[in-house]
Amino acid sequence: MEKHLRVAGEWLNTEMNRRRLLRLCLIAGMLAGLLAHGFMFVNKIPNHDDLYYDMDITGVGVELGRFALYFFWKLFSNLSTPWLNGVLGVMFLSGAAALLADAFGLRRRWQALSLTLIVVVFPENISLFCFMYEAHVFALGVMLAALAAWLAPRGRFGWLWAIIPVVLATGIYQVYLLLSVGLMVIAILREISADGHAWKLTIRCAAAALAGLLLYLLAAKLALRLTGSALNQYQGVDKMGSLDVSAIPQKLAQAYGTVWNYFIGDVPIYFTKLMRLAQGMLALGGAAAAVWIAARAFMRKRALDGLLALGCLAILPLLAAGIYFMGDDIIIHSLVLYPLVLLLLAPALLIPGLLETLPHPVPRRVLAVALAGVCAVYGLWGVVLSNQAYYKLYLAYTRGEHFANRLAARIERTEGYVPGVTVALCGYSYGYIPEGLVYFEPEDTHRFTPMSGMNTELDYVNFLSMPKLLTRMIGLPVEATTTWQPRTEEEAAALAAMPSYPREGSIGMIGDVCVVKFGLLDP
Numbered sequence: 044m045e046k047h048l049r050v051a052g053e054w055l056n057t058e059m060n061r062r063r064l065l066r067l068c069l070i071a072g073m074l075a076g077l078l079a080h081g082f083m084f085v086n087k088i089p090n091h092d093d094l095y096y097d098m099d100i101t102g103v104g105v106e107l108g109r110f111a112l113y114f115f116w117k118l119f120s121n122l123s124t125p126w127l128n129g130v131l132g133v134m135f136l137s138g139a140a141a142l143l144a145d146a147f148g149l150r151r152r153w154q155a156l157s158l159t160l161i162v163v164v165f166p167e168n169i170s171l172f173c174f175m176y177e178a179h180v181f182a183l184g185v186m187l188a189a190l191a192a193w194l195a196p197r198g199r200f201g202w203l204w205a206i207i208p209v210v211l212a213t214g215i216y217q218v219y220l221l222l223s224v225g226l227m228v229i230a231i232l233r234e235i236s237a238d239g240h241a242w243k244l245t246i247r248c249a250a251a252a253l254a255g256l257l258l259y260l261l262a263a264k265l266a267l268r269l270t271g272s273a274l275n276q277y278q279g280v281d282k283m284g285s286l287d288v289s290a291i292p293q294k295l296a297q298a299y300g301t302v303w304n305y306f307i308g309d310v311p312i313y314f315t316k317l318m319r320l321a322q323g324m325l326a327l328g329g330a331a332a333a334v335w336i337a338a339r340a341f342m343r344k345r346a347l348d349g350l351l352a353l354g355c356l357a358i359l360p361l362l363a364a365g366i367y368f369m370g371d372d373i374i375i376h377s378l379v380l381y382p383l384v385l386l387l388l389a390p391a392l393l394i395p396g397l398l399e400t401l402p403h404p405v406p407r408r409v410l411a412v413a414l415a416g417v418c419a420v421y422g423l424w425g426v427v428l429s430n431q432a433y434y435k436l437y438l439a440y441t442r443g444e445h446f447a448n449r450l451a452a453r454i455e456r457t458e459g460y461v462p463g464v465t466v467a468l469c470g471y472s473y474g475y476i477p478e479g480l481v482y483f484e485p486e487d488t489h490r491f492t493p494m495s496g497m498n499t500e501l502d503y504v505n506f507l508s509m510p511k512l513l514t515r516m517i518g519l520p521v522e523a524t525t526t527w528q529p530r531t532e533e534e535a536a537a538l539a540a541m542p543s544y545p546r547e548g549s550i551g552m553i554g555d556v557c558v559v560k561f562g563l564l565d566p
Contacts, residue, residue, distance in 0.1 A: 088175075110266035171378060187223075238345070469559065541560045
């Protein structure tokens with residue numbers, strides 16, 4: 044047993060060249076990704092956006108300022124193909140891990156494996172892969188953010204090259220700007236720990252981030268003009284580029300509060316106790332590493348470097364909780380919390396460098412084993428959590444499909460129904476259970492809602508998905524609409540007199556339109 048442990052330890056501690064590093068990250072990432080997300084790849088579990096957009100994401104592309112998302116989506120695949128998009132997504136995440144490992148000089152196998160596990164099984168990836176029609180492009184955005192952090196410290200002009208991936212990553216999903224900047228901040232901390240030229244790197248990283256943001260804003264405006272589009276009002280994206288100075292203090296406090304609650308104070312209920320412990324240790328480990336870097340700089344009479352390290356520690360949670368950037372809201376999309384991975388990556392990226400500063404081999408080995416063990420526990424339970432979440436979503440979608448089948452059967456039995464008729468779906472409810480829908484089980488998938496962006500089959504009863512679920516998935520030969528309004532007082536009175544679904548009389552012909560009334564009349 045001792046012999047096998049020694050051989051395993053030697054293998055894990057072996058240093059690799061860049062080629063072997065890339066190969067290890069890709070192999071480990073693909074295996075971990077298939078274990079964590081394979082259920083989604085082989086079982087089609089579309090969410091409401093997946094049903095609604097499917098083969099045309101104009102509304103979530105250029106019109107949301109995500110011109111690069113639209114371009115790469117068209118380049119790779121404009122179909123919601125789980126096996127292709129999923130494999131591409133995991134490959135890009137694995138590539139991001141390889142770039143970060145190389146950028147931070149993590150050439151030992153245990154370091155690369157620990158880093159890869161965090162990147163690939165981070166829980167917000169569940170939300171990422173629920174948007175399967177664009178999941179691969181989101182993962183590409185993560186890799187581009189890592190590429191920016193890889194380029195910025197490389198030579199005198201590396202920061203200029205870093206501008207390009209910053210623009211593209213931001214153009215895929217705006218919050219990836221904060222991911223790019225956060226990784227650069229960790230790179231600055233690493234430079235301080237190595238007694239390097241941290242202030243020069245800080246200036247270059249800041250220049251790359253600011254130039255990338257400005258060029259992104261220009262590119263977004265150009266894309267809107269060339270396509271004849273305009274920013275829509277979704278989550279305030281039409282105000283992109285503006286700054287409400289009066290709201291900054293409140294948003295700063297909320298950002299720190301979000302980080303504290305997510306990792307320490309109010310950890311999401313979908314985490315197991317062991318995973319909560321591992322995640323808390325990683326988050327605190329990153330903070331402890333930054334504090335030690337600052338203290339070490341002060342002890343070496345490098346006060347400016349020490350202050351810079353403390354500044355990096357202060358700004359990192361703000362970047363991690365980048366939920367207020369350009370409109371998106373944590374309540375709507377957990378995907379905007381992806382930069383929270385920064386606080387889990389911090390120890391994986393910083394501690395291996397700090398190990399080299401310890402004079403005795405015993406504490407180096409203890410810390411290395413502790414870090415690798417925590418990352419392994421986190422990765423293992425992340426895989427279990429992912430599969431549980433996807434299975435719950437699968438059950439929710441199955442119930443949603445059964446609901447649509449029941450609804451379609453009742454529509455076909457309605458007196459006056461003929462194939463091709465217009466079906467008006469009125470009175471949508473979203474976020475609460477309306478009168479009449481008492482047979483749903485809203486708590487069954489509730490514990491995974493923060494990651495998945497959907498709850499139960501009730502989530503499919505909304506203005507985005509139900510028309511597509513009826514026509515595209517069920518195949519009901521009708522023209523489904525959610526914009527129909529009564530044209531006369533008689534039609535308005537008839538609609539008002541209808542009870543809410545699923546009661547008898549909630550489906551009926553009003554004029555030449557088959558009307559289905561859900562709950563309240565206001566969407």
